Amino acid sequence: MAQRKDNIAFVKALMTHSKYGALAQLFVIDALSKWSDKISSVEPRAVDSPMISGEAWVGVAKEIKDKIDARVS
Structure with a gap:
């Protein structure tokens, strides 16, 4: 069985090995931007879980x- 990549290797592979080339990088950054925007505006208690503190999330x-x-401005 193949060993799973750690998270850094996995994200690097997503961004560097795509049949769509650099468009994959734009997609990943856009997804991070949209998700971080959404989560940063919620009440931490709304995203509390047994594994991760809502405040930390x-x-x-x-x-x-x-x-x-900062990167896009």
């Missing part, structure tokens, strides 16, 4: 959103 969404916003 919203916090990381805000961090990623800020980094993407």
